Amino acid sequence: xxxxxxxxxxxxxxxxxxxxxxxxxxxxxxxxxxxxxxxxxxxxxxxxxxxxxxxxxxxxxxxxxxxxxxxxxxxxxxxxxxxxxxxxxxxxxxxxxxxxxxxxxxxxxxxxxxxxxxxxxxxxxxxxxxxxxxxxxxxxxxxxxxxxxxxxxxxxxxxxxxxxxxxxxxxxxxxxxxxxxxxxxxxxxxxxxxxxxxxxxxxxxxxxxxxxxxxxxxxxxxxxxxxxxxxxxxxxxxxxxxxxxxxxxxxxxxxxxxxxxxxxxxxxxxxxxxxxxxxxxxxxxxxxxxxxxxxxxxxxxxxxxxxxxxxxxxxxxxxxxxxxxxxx
Amino acid sequence: xxxxxxxxxxxxxxxxxxxxxxxxxxxxxxxxxxxxxxxxxxxxxxxxxxxxxxxxxxxxxxxxxxxxxxxxxxxxxxxxxxxxxxxxxxxxxxxxxxxxxxxxxxxxxxxxxxxxxxxxxxxxxxxxxxxxxxxxxxxxxxxxxxxxxxxxxxxxxxxxxxxxxxxxxxxxxxxxxxxxxxxxxxxxxxxxxxxxxxxxxxxxxxxxxxxxxxxxxxxxxxxxxxxxxxxxxxxxxxxxxxxxxxxxxxxxxxxxxxxxxxxxxxxxxxxxxxxxxxxxxxxxxxxxxxxxxxxxxxxxxxxxxxxxxxxxxxxxxxxxxxxxxxxxxxxxxxxxxxxxxxxxxxxxxxxxxxxxxxxxxxxxxxxxxxxxxxxxxxxxxxxxxxxxxxxxxxxxxxxxxxxxxxxxxxxxxxxxxxxxxxxxxxxxxxxxxxxxxxxxxxxxxxx
Numbered sequence: 001x002x003x004x005x006x007x008x009x010x011x012x013x014x015x016x017x018x019x020x021x022x023x024x025x026x027x028x029x030x031x032x033x034x035x036x037x038x039x040x041x042x043x044x045x046x047x048x049x050x051x052x053x054x055x056x057x058x059x060x061x062x063x064x065x066x067x068x069x070x071x072x073x074x075x076x077x078x079x080x081x082x083x084x085x086x087x088x089x090x091x092x093x094x095x096x097x098x099x100x101x102x103x104x105x106x107x108x109x110x111x112x113x114x115x116x117x118x119x120x121x122x123x124x125x126x127x128x129x130x131x132x133x134x135x136x137x138x139x140x141x142x143x144x145x146x147x148x149x150x151x152x153x154x155x156x157x158x159x160x161x162x163x164x165x166x167x168x169x170x171x172x173x174x175x176x177x178x179x180x181x182x183x184x185x186x187x188x189x190x191x192x193x194x195x196x197x198x199x200x201x202x203x204x205x206x207x208x209x210x211x212x213x214x215x216x217x218x219x220x221x222x223x224x225x226x227x228x229x230x231x232x233x234x235x236x237x238x239x240x241x242x243x244x245x246x247x248x249x250x251x252x253x254x255x256x257x258x259x260x261x262x263x264x265x266x267x268x269x270x271x272x273x274x275x276x277x278x279x280x281x282x283x284x285x286x287x288x289x290x291x292x293x294x295x296x297x298x299x300x301x302x303x304x305x306x307x308x309x310x311x312x313x314x315x316x317x318x319x320x321x322x323x324x325x326x327x328x
Numbered sequence: 329x330x331x332x333x334x335x336x337x338x339x340x341x342x343x344x345x346x347x348x349x350x351x352x353x354x355x356x357x358x359x360x361x362x363x364x365x366x367x368x369x370x371x372x373x374x375x376x377x378x379x380x381x382x383x384x385x386x387x388x389x390x391x392x393x394x395x396x397x398x399x400x401x402x403x404x405x406x407x408x409x410x411x412x413x414x415x416x417x418x419x420x421x422x423x424x425x426x427x428x429x430x431x432x433x434x435x436x437x438x439x440x441x442x443x444x445x446x447x448x449x450x451x452x453x454x455x456x457x458x459x460x461x462x463x464x465x466x467x468x469x470x471x472x473x474x475x476x477x478x479x480x481x482x483x484x485x486x487x488x489x490x491x492x493x494x495x496x497x498x499x500x501x502x503x504x505x506x507x508x509x510x511x512x513x514x515x516x517x518x519x520x521x522x523x524x525x526x527x528x529x530x531x532x533x534x535x536x537x538x539x540x541x542x543x544x545x546x547x548x549x550x551x552x553x554x555x556x557x558x559x560x561x562x563x564x565x566x567x568x569x570x571x572x573x574x575x576x577x578x579x580x581x582x583x584x585x586x587x588x589x590x591x592x593x594x595x596x597x598x599x600x601x602x603x604x605x606x607x608x609x610x611x612x613x614x615x616x617x618x619x620x621x622x623x624x625x626x627x628x629x630x631x632x633x634x635x636x637x638x639x640x641x642x643x644x645x646x647x648x649x650x651x652x653x654x655x656x657x658x659x660x661x662x663x664x665x666x667x668x669x670x671x672x673x674x675x676x677x678x679x680x681x682x683x684x685x686x687x688x689x690x691x692x693x694x695x696x697x698x699x700x701x702x703x704x705x706x707x708x709x710x711x712x713x714x715x716x717x718x719x720x721x722x723x724x725x726x727x728x729x730x731x732x733x734x735x736x737x738x739x740x741x742x743x744x745x746x747x748x749x750x751x752x753x754x755x756x757x758x759x760x761x762x763x764x765x766x767x768x769x770x771x772x773x774x775x
Contacts, residue, residue, distance in 0.1 A: 254496075254498050254524065282497050283497050283498065283500070283501040284497070284498050284501070285496060285498055286496045286498035286499065286523055286524045287496060287517075287523075326516060326517045326518075326523050327517075327518060328518060
């Protein structure tokens with residue numbers, strides 16, 4: 001199986017789906033000649049032409065509104081928001097229009113759009129270009145929120161997202177773009193709403209998303225040498241959330257740690273913990289459920305402070321040691 | 329506080345009593361245990377003693393009254409108390425939950441589950457009915473009794489004991505499942521919180537304390553995997569299969585003669601001697617074909633009659649017990665069985681059996697005759713339905729004919745253990761009889 005990067009896996013999914021389905025087209029800022037801010041759509045203008053790779057003005061509201069309109073007329077647009085932070089400019093279109101139209105029309109119409117949005121810190125891009133805003137999106141019924149952590153999942157979930165009849169927010173992480181992994185060349189779909197146990201373990205369940213999955217896996221590998229077996233669950237889709245997999249896992253391990261880069265307050269870790277604590281897993285819990293999240297501050301520009309503001313492997317490791325050791 | 333004087337209950341099935349006479353009166357000073365009144369039950373007149381020392385007060389029932397048992401009939405005032413103190417207890421009593429409901433009925437108009445006209449939703453009525461509740465006992469939060477009110481009533485019925493002891497939910501669950509009081513456990517967690525391991529530790533120590541065996545010094549032999557397997561399988565068999573055991577004594581004179589004949593031949597041809605076990609395998613194989621129920625296995629909702637006869641022979645080895653299997657024993661002649669058995673036994677002792685050699689048995693023979701055992705019962709080797717336990721041959725005087733002639737004959741004791749879920753006594757007896765006739769007249773089998 002060929003090894004390609006996370007970025008190439010998403011490009012491959014877009015490319016193949018545009019070949020397969022002529023209703024699929026791209027729109028966004030600088031996605032044509034420039035190839036997008038991260039080069040993800042590089043070469044696609046030449047292949048598919050300006051009709052299907054559409055450059056837009058710098059107006060996120062326009063991008064999403066256009067995508068919604070096109071989808072109402074039968075198209076399957078994939079819109080790019082250059083930085084996730086800018087989705088806030090399109091929030092009315094996303095939350096009040098895209099998310100609700102299917103419901104408010106009594107099911108007479110669907111909004112099959114995909115909104116790609118790279119989030120996350122680690123590039124020194126400061127407070128307005130580094131946020132992880134997935135928790136906000138989870139608060140709007142009608143949306144789906146997809147968040148892959150590996151090249152394999154990225155391709156399979158992108159194909160599923162384009163084919164889904166509902167608006168899907170497809171969240172990428174800037175630091176994952178270069179991550180390589182095995183990705184089949186053929187067409188495959190990873191179902192939306194199904195979590196993946198990235199590593200099985202008996203001592204503690206760690207639920208993490210995007211780049212935190214990889215950090216958690218590194219910690220799990222290290223602790224495994226000391227006999228601490230960490231189960232790492234990547235929900236892959238945050239809305240709808242695969243609570244069954246998480247609850248079953250915690251029922252086995254008796255301990256739960258949720259890790260995300262998004263700010264702690266109002267973050268989805270609280271949702272996971274509340275779900276588990278009120279489930280059958282409660283009677284199996286042998287330690288308080290805990291979370292490690294981004295600090296409740298705007299992401300600093302200073303690289304040292306930027307690092308300090310989001311969970312690092314050391315933090316995850318310490319927290320797991322405390323939980324498994326019965327010290328919290 | 330005034331002590332309520334209740335109508336005592338003297339008999340298990342007694343519901344009420346009639347007051348015959350008050351021997352003391354309001355204002356009398358009475359001692360604990362002193363007779364205060366006489367009552368009559370359906371059976372007998374009884375003197376009722378005072379529950380306390382003090383002043384008798386507030387007699388609520390007069391002579392001739394029929395009073396339900398446990399009903400308050402008077403109060404005993406402590407020194408310095410007056411009848412006003414009795415009023416005080418009564419008002420406290422009335423604010424308790426059950427009374428509360430009745431009071432609120434009287435006081436408020438919007439909470440109106442009055443008798444005979446109970447306002448409840450159909451779901452609430454159905455639930456109350458299913459749970460066997462008196463719906464009039466349920467007080468609603470709103471105007472009507474709703475599902476939530478019934479649920480609240482149900483959960484409140486058995487109030488959860490709130491413990492101030494810190495413990496994780498998992499620890500609480502394990503303690504509850506094992507009937508262990510959390511108060512007896514010292515928590516190892518932060519701020520003394522009891523964790524699952526703490527409870528498990530207690531469970532372990534309790535189970536070893538019970539026998540006292542842990543106080544005795546011992547060597548620990550870790551189980552080998554073969555030992556663990558045997559342990560699990562025997563436990564399973566003993567637990568699940570109801571064993572019956574049938575014993576017969578067989579005259580092996582002819583069989584031993586036949587074996588000697590074979591062995592003389594074998595010696596001349598340089599072949600190995602035929603063992604008694606090999607002979608038994610031959611006979612058992614033949615008998616299993618005639619009695620297919622013995623060659624079967626019990627499953628949850630069926631009995632599987634095996635279409636092959638694979639006889640396992642329990643064999644002692646330095647590593648422990650193994651049961652190599654002679655496959656298709658019913659189709660083999662005695663010397664084939666003998667040589668197969670010798671090969672399997674040798675390889676078993678050298679620990680060189682492979683998986684195929686020990687799989688697929690449908691019946692087992694266990695022979696302890698060579699160890700001087702007269703007879704024994706074996707545990708069935710699951711999923712088989714029966715096992716034959718073979719004792720030693722003993723020369724014994726027995727009656728050999730109808731004229732009471734006694735001869736000394738070599739006698740062998742065989743005991744069949746059978747799974748009664750599949751095999752009843754008659755089926756087992758027929759099988760044993762076939763084996764006996766095979767042993768007593770071996771010639772027709774030993775072609």
